[in-house]
Amino acid sequence: MKARFFSFPTVLMLLFVCFAAIDVSSASAASASSLSGEIPIGAVWSMTGAAAVYGSSQKNASELAVDEINKSGMLGAGKIKLITEDDRSTKEGAITAFDKLIKEYKVVAILGPTLSNSAKAADPIAQAAKVPVLAVSNTAGGIVEMGDFIFRDSLSEMLVQPNTIRETKNKLGYKKVAILYGNDDVFTKGGYDAFKKALNDQGIQILATETFNKNDSDFSAQLTKIKGLKPDAIIVSALAEEAAGIMSQGRQLGIPDSVPFIGGNGFNSPKLAQLAGPAAEGAITGAAWLISNDTPGNKAFVEAYHKKFGANPDQFAAQAYTGVYILANAIKTAGSSNPTAIRDAMAKIKDMDTVLGKFSFDAHREPVHSPVVQIIKNGKFVLYK
Amino acid sequence: MLELPQQLINGLWQGAALALFAMGYTLVFGVLDIINLAQGATFMWGAFFAFICVTKLGWSLWFSIPVAMVGAGLLSILLDRLAFKPLRSLTSGGLVLWGGFIVLLVGMVGKWAFPVKTGITITGAAVMLVGFVLDYRSIRPLRIREVPHLAPIISSIGATFILVSLAINEFGAQVSRFPANLFPVKPYHITADAVISPIQTLVLILSLALMLVLSLLINRTQMGRAIRAIAWSERTSRLLGINVDYVIAQTFFISGALAGAAGVLLGLAFNRLEPTMGGEVELAGLTVIIVGGMGSIGGAAMAAFLVGMIRVLSVAYIDSSFRDAFVFALLILVLLIRPSGIFGRSKAVRA
């Protein structure tokens, strides 16, 4: 064989040179120390890609909370240094970000990631390294089960929706419903599972189950089919963007106002009423947070958020904001920035005042606070009574 | 089946929406034999141009739509110059244009203080303008190239990334909508149970009208003759004294303007504007122009209605989860049985 430039050993050598070249960011973070100086906390949000909408809310809210905490001197001489990473809405991105935060930045705790499936892929890395993770938007099953360092402050749909169905059924007395849900998204699929179980438990008949894809904009075919079945209510597990389209198109197709749209956490965004306009009137949703909550600090949070980012916060923002406060509280109680100490302090959190309400973790590190059922009246979410 | 009339209307309307998008798509293919995957991004920018006009400048919708069409058309010409033209021939002006584009991008996305940012952006735009003129006036290119067929596809994928990211930078990733009450919403009743909304009616009529206008334009006018000549053979057209560059620019302008109009109207109809809105319509549009026969305008329109019907009827009578699988199965089937498309003719008589 002729002598070649692209010979096997040369290529191998090149490969390793390339590996070496990627290490341009030098290890810069301070090592864990007592409550003085910077306390590095990681945050992994989906700032680009499919989930960018939610990631940007979370990024805004977490930065707002960190600013407030650092200004207030809540941690004495300590200051939180928030290191935000983008996982590009992918599992690969989340894994790389966790690796980087833990090994290079030596963070003492991690917030996120935005998506449940990214959490399932990345959280075990933190668990193995004994760095606590606080999920603020993962609602799927199998999150906290990954280990004793994994917490979440986001109520899973399984905890919210039985309550929604029970309350609305008592008041509206519906007997047969149709379901419409996004089947290619973990969040909305999880909502569907929870609704289906709650409906079965309450003995409500499901006339039809229709699906759509995330980013679909035309739902007329599904809605026409549902309209023909004449349900008493329509259960929708969708994120606000799709839910808005479903409601406007449903009303336009002549689904009467007496048939309400009932949804889950995904509805809980100011976008819903803004996008759907009058069609969103009367939409009912079970959720973890109500924008008009009179919980301590909620009003201040909504105002500060609006002032800084020019829009009202959604539930993703509220939960991320709460997440930072929960971590800060744990660090303060632990009196140290040792990850294990923070974990232990976090596990003991009971009846903490947050914008979500009185907040505790149960023995399985699941959040305990009461969900709300809300209804859109005059374009605003109010408590459903 | 009580809901059948409504489902047929739904299918018709979905078809009309797709047809509106697909016509510009298929036009560029017919002339240049390239698939412009950035058409979806042009569509999105068209919608956002109108959005800016309506919300920031307070113009009326009827004035904003033509403005958005012109904006999207110009964007489309620019796309040709940046992404496709250099693949046909390299010119020094093209290099200047690219240099200006990079400066412009740096200015637009950079996080500098006010005067620096504006300065860099304007410098970039000015350099681009110079490059554009130079590129257009250059008679002898540095190199005429034969690139592989897949090059334009890849290049336009790259352009899509840039255009979508720019939109996210400018407008944020979240969904926006046109202000309410721009357009009447009270639906018309076709039968007691079947309705169609005013905006849907408008899209339906407009897509049929544009189809007619476009085929007249191609078949009956001097410009159409030039476009068809280039579709036949670029070289021969040059020898016949046709200003090929100018005609190609015209084609891109029309195609972009159509995409822009589609963007505004569908953005209005669905109450939904977002930087990624081009992605969904793009795959569906691709199916439509393949099934219709690439480069055939009438075929694309017919295929759009067919695809719309299949999407709706598969939801209505089979299972919504498999809706897109049916569409792609149709696509593959058509490709295997009749690669020139159901309504297409062979290349020699096309366009």
Next chain:
Amino acid sequence: MPEFVSNNISTINFILINIALGLSIYITLATGLLSLSNAGFMAIGAYTVAIISTQSNIPFSVGLVMAIALGVALALPIGMLVLGLRDIYLAIATLGFGEIVRIIALNGDKVVHLFSQNKELIIFNGAEGITLTYKTPTVILGLPDTTWPILIYVMVIIYILATLHNSRFGRILASIRQDETAASTLGVNVVHYKLLAFVLGSAIAAGAGALSAPIVRVIDPHNYVFSRGVDILAYAVLGGMTHWVGPILGATVLTSLPEALRFLKDQRDIVNGLIIMLSIIYLPAGLADPRIWGLFKRLVSFPKREQVS
């Protein structure tokens, strides 16, 4: 493990997987075929391994072989059907195939329920996908035991492709790319060789998908959307489509770039788009362009050798 490797082990894993994916599309591109089904075959490989390891006790190595075998078994009939199409038509047909694979993965349990008595059986688990259990990797000879199989796999592919490159087979593929008609006039069985290239590429992609499963651990349809196919294409385009070194360089650069250019993290897509456009326009032969290497060679003044390309 040296600190650099241990700090960046995830990035290294993903670079290796992406190299394998880049090579899988390279082999078809080198034949002049634009096939976009690689993400689909990657899904087939990953789901095969994931289902086997959650539903049975078959070891991973056997699962890997089965994944590749399934990839070949599916690629053969599909290749026979679609390879008659040219350029864009082929691209779109294969893209459609990839999307169908994704839709089936999403609704796999519905398909299973059609054939199974047990209507509660969950295998594919829809959008949530299949989660594999996490095992803390053990370090063998300086690398985790999850990295070794991928490294070996990539080395084997490179070895095969390097051998093919200089063989009659490689030259035939190149001749088909350059001029299909001329090649067939010279007596090359074009259809046969195209099919071989397609099957080889699909098998490589299926294997890469299978090997990625223990790293990503959550196998859901979102991993294999259209944009994944575009990413894979970009590796080969940036690197170059005429030499197998191309995709290696392309995958390495594009995977590590976001890590290296951290200051650009919000603008990653713009940089990505620019790289794709500029490289296809001004660097059509990619980073592995023999001219660039010639220049490089002269700069470092290697002894004069014969040029191969």
